[in-house]
Amino acid sequence: MNTGDFDTQAAVRIRIVLVGTQHPGNIGSAARALKTMGLSRLVLVQPERFPHSEADALAAGADDVLARAHVADSLADAVSDCRLVLGCTARDRRIALPQWTPREAAAQVVAAARDGGEIALLFGRERTGLENEELQLCHAAIHIPANADYSSLNLAMAVQVLAYELRLALLQGAAARLPAPHDPPASHAQLEGLFAQLAQTLDDIDFHKGRAPESAMRKLRRLFLRASLDEREVRLLRGVLADAQRMARLAGEAGPTPPLSPPGGLG
Incomplete structure (x- = not known):
């Protein structure tokens, strides 16, 4: 596929939300991960240190994504207008949420974005991830099926995996679509x-x-x-x-x- 197939209209409805990020370098690396995949919307919920020179350095050319990053006071504010909210988290059978792979999630996200909805993908803190109260705001959880013997992924790496799957889905002209509602979906x-x-x-x-x-x-x-x-x-x-x-x-x-x-x- 060539870059001319990329669905830019759907892409702008997809936001990556980093919650409580502790290391500013991860913010810059996440911005770089987004830009390499044609995404541009980065939202930061109560980052511990931002703006920061380390974030600028690790953005490595994605300064425009970093400059446009929106800083929100709360997660509820960051996703208030979204139709679909997904949380990237380690598999946990105690969480009563549908659990999707990155590829399954990307298909649903792109379908919803093409249907006119605003979408948020949430990533939690480096050490503890998303808290249960934050996962309660999600429609489903995304689990990256990493090596069970060594499943630890850096935050920016996890963002890159999801951004790559989103790009593949945005390059496809025939993604699965959600049924068109008679009335606008509830935010x-x-x-x-x-x-x-x-x-x-x-x-x-x-x-x-x-x-x-x-x-x-x-x-x-x-x-x-x-x-x-x-x-x-x-x-x-x-x-x-x-x-x-x-x-x-x-x-x-x-x-x-x-x-x-x-x-x-x-x-």
Whole structure:
């Protein structure tokens, strides 16, 4: 394939998000990895040291990618407008997320980008990776099937692997496409608003009955993320939740319901 086949319109909808990067050299190396594969959008969430001369040095000609890198105060801000959020992480069976190889992920990312969506691929800290709370914001996890006896990958190397697979998919004219929705797909921020209202509603109706709410919310998040809700569906669900909250408030104002008299009493 020649470079004329490269889908630049889809490429600009794909962002690489580095979360809590500790070594500035890895930021520069990641920028270089992106530029070699025709990608340009780099987002940094709370980097420990940036800007930094080491990042500039290791960018090695990708200074434009580094200069345009967006620094976000939180991961939620960095992905708020995204339709698809994927986290690159070591395989962990305790994480209740679909797990894709880089090639599988690239096909889904490019299909979603060609369908008009904004996409984010997340990479965590060098020593600890993405935290569980950060993975909860993802639709799926990406696992690089490295040598099990020596699976440690430098952060920039992992970015390079994903960037290469994305380039292959962007060079293909017939990538798998997601079904075209009737309404715009819900953004990450809209889904997070739904999840926050859902959590509050479950508290309002005493759904948990004293049990810890985290497990139920994790399962409900997975359920709704798998459903690929559009904006209208999110509005509908939030309307249902608003009515449930209103009824819970009215019930609370009315006080406890008196117990029913047993049947067959004397009268």
